[in-house]
Amino acid sequence: MRVGVPKEIKVHEYRVGLTPEAVREYVSAGHAVIIETGAGAGISASDAAYEAAGARIVASAADVFAEADMIVKVKEPQPGEWAQLREGQILFTYLHLAPDPAQAAGLVESGVTAIAYETVTDRFGGLPLLAPMSEVAGRLAIEAAAVSLKRHAGGRGMLIGGVPGVPPARIVVIGGGVVGTHAARMAAGLGADVVILDRSLPRLRQLDELFGGRVRTRFSTLDAIETEIFAADVVIGAVLIPGAAAPRLVSRAQLSGMKRGAVLVDVAIDQGGCFETSRATTHADPTYEVDGVIHYCVANMPGAVPLTSSYALNNATLPFGLALASKGLDAIRSDPHLAAGLNIHRGEITNAPVAASLQKPYRSAEEVLAL
Ligand SMILES: NC(=O)C1=CN([C@@H]2O[C@H](COP(=O)(O)OP(=O)(O)OC[C@H]3O[C@@H](n4cnc5c(N)ncnc54)[C@H](O)[C@@H]3O)[C@@H](O)[C@H]2O)C=CC1
Ligand SMILES: CC(=O)C(=O)O
Ligand SMILES: [Mg+2]
Numbered sequence: 001m002r003v004g005v006p007k008e009i010k011v012h013e014y015r016v017g018l019t020p021e022a023v024r025e026y027v028s029a030g031h032a033v034i035i036e037t038g039a040g041a042g043i044s045a046s047d048a049a050y051e052a053a054g055a056r057i058v059a060s061a062a063d064v065f066a067e068a069d070m071i072v073k074v075k076e077p078q079p080g081e082w083a084q085l086r087e088g089q090i091l092f093t094y095l096h097l098a099p100d101p102a103q104a105a106g107l108v109e110s111g112v113t114a115i116a117y118e119t120v121t122d123r124f125g126g127l128p129l130l131a132p133m134s135e136v137a138g139r140l141a142i143e144a145a146a147v148s149l150k151r152h153a154g155g156r157g158m159l160i161g162g163v164p165g166v167p168p169a170r171i172v173v174i175g176g177g178v179v180g181t182h183a184a185r186m187a188a189g190l191g192a193d194v195v196i197l198d199r200s201l202p203r204l205r206q207l208d209e210l211f212g213g214r215v216r217t218r219f220s221t222l223d224a225i226e227t228e229i230f231a232a233d234v235v236i237g238a239v240l241i242p243g244a245a246a247p248r249l250v251s252r253a254q255l256s257g258m259k260r261g262a263v264l265v266d267v268a269i270d271q272g273g274c275f276e277t278s279r280a281t282t283h284a285d286p287t288y289e290v291d292g293v294i295h296y297c298v299a300n301m302p303g304a305v306p307l308t309s310s311y312a313l314n315n316a317t318l319p320f321g322l323a324l325a326s327k328g329l330d331a332i333r334s335d336p337h338l339a340a341g342l343n344i345h346r347g348e349i350t351n352a353p354v355a356a357s358l359q360k361p362y363r364s365a366e367e368v369l370a371l
Contacts, residue, residue: 001325002032004068006061007039010075012283014042014306015313017072017093020053022314022321027054031325036064042306069328072321074313075300076103087111087346090324092317094118094133095343096299098245098357099272107344113329117313118270119243119351120320120341127242129320129341131178132312134267136302138182138238141265142190144301145171145234148263148287148294155294156261158233161191168192172228174220174249174274175238176200176207179267183236184215195228225249230257237266237274243343243353246271252290260292269297329369339365 003026005017016039018026023033033055037047047057058064065071065084073093077085082103085091087110095116097104107114117129127134142160149169151157162168171187173180176198187194188211197220198204204217218224229235229250239246246268255277266278273279277290280299287296302309320338323331332338342350342365349355355362 001069001328002034002067003070003072003321003325004034004064005036005039005072006064006081007036008042008074008303009061009078009081010300010303013075013300013303015074015303015310016040016043016045016306017074018321019043019310019314020045020049020055021311022318023050023053023055025318025322026325029322029326032056034058034064034067036061043310044307070321070324072317074310075303076100077106079106082106082110085110085112089113090115090328092117092321092324094270096270097343097349097351097354098243101358104344104349104354104358104360108347108349111346112344113342113346114344115324115332115338115341116343116351117317117341119343119354121242121337123337127178128337129313129316132316133302133309134178135182136305136309136312137267138179138184138236139186140301140304141179141183141236141238141267142171142186142192142234144286144296144298145169145236145263145265146190148265148296149233149261151261153287153294154261154289155263156233156259160187160234169233170231171195171234171236172197172232173236173238174225175240175268176203176217177238177240179238179240180236181207181210183238183267184211187234188214192234197224197228220249226254226257229254232262233259234263234265235275237264237268237278239268239274240271241353243351243357244271245357246274248274248276250275250277252276255291255293258293261294263294263296265296267301270299273297332365333369339369342369345369 149155
């Protein structure tokens with residue numbers, strides 16, 4: 001198969017779909033790889049490094065879209081990219097379609113077969129292609145909170161860990177999955193007073209074991225969320241219902257009960273956000289204030305640390321990408337976990353929570369691929 005990688009064009013997105021090391025794996029498996037010139041600049045991977053790995057460099061994204069049987073990217077395609085996709089082509093990338101009807105319509109229109117990293121599953125019940133970026137984003141969330149808590153940034157003027165004799169920040173993490181766990185680890189490591197809320201009791205038990213009492217756990221009810229956010233200096237939004245739009249857990253009215261200069265970091269913004277007042281921001285202008293509360297809502301947080309993130313992402317995507325390159329649609333037919341990643345195929349939406357969130361018709365992957 002011809003596998004193509006365009007340069008990412010989202011604002012301040014510096015990751016790349018394939019590292020030179022991954023390219024070498026594809027080439028040694030017998031595939032041709034086409035890379036847009038400069039695609040690896042954000043991770044300091046030169047065109048020459050890609051050529052040494054066996055890729056062919058092309059001058060423009062248009063060349064990649066025209067020639068490749070499968071496009072491997074990082075972020076959801078932007079409007080100019082949808083227009084270049086076509087039936088018979090596979091798109092393998094993050095999509096986050098539930099809160100993005102325009103992109104969904106563009107992909108349906110194109111006829112492309114679109115596999116979303118964030119809904120590919122594994123046999124342990126996890127999301128193996130979301131997990132590495134959730135690890136990165138969870139850790140970055142505390143860095144973002146630390147910056148925003150500073151007085152000149154509009155925050156309360158607090159040091160996360162305090163100092164001897166002065167209490168640390170209270171950090172509330174809503175959602176104790178991958179993002180939440182990594183945020184809590186960073187926050188606890190800096191000395192914060194941390195609580196994690198989740199709807200899953202088994203998960204709360206695991207977290208209690210993991211943190212050995214260093215982090216409090218609390219079952220996530222409306223009441224628990226309200227009590228905790230009113231006492232918080234920082235709130236991290238880290239919930240997920242796979243494929244679906246994020247549940248709204250903090251209302252605008254509740255902001256008036258929070259401390260002035262408190263910080264909300266809505267990591268779940270890529271699924272639409274879990275605070276009513278969240279709207280997606282970019283690394284160029286990451287924060288804004290509503291009712292005295294600072295909001296950080298960057299939808300591609302790992303793009304800020306592309307070297308770490310591109311390698312972490314490629315470690316996870318490589319086996320699935322190689323299977324797609326070798327077997328095409330049969331890779332999806334023969335692997336229920338890849339089938340869970342299929343979001344759109346030849347104009348049909350094939351992920352139930354995505355279709356429900358968009359209020360569009362749904363057909364299962366099995367049904368559309370058996371045709
Ligand atoms: N902004 C960014 O750059 C990035 C955003 N993300 C996003 O972060 C979000 C979280 O991802 P993961 O941690 O990987 O998901 P996960 O599936 O590992 O964890 C989600 C957790 O939320 C919990 N949950 C669901 N409803 C809840 C509620 N009402 N109250 C409390 N907990 C609830 C679940 O039980 C689960 O433990 C996703 O939307 C993901 O796409 C991930 C990486 C980068
Ligand atoms: C998961 C996601 O949205 C990102 O890594 O940008
Ligand atoms: Mg989007």
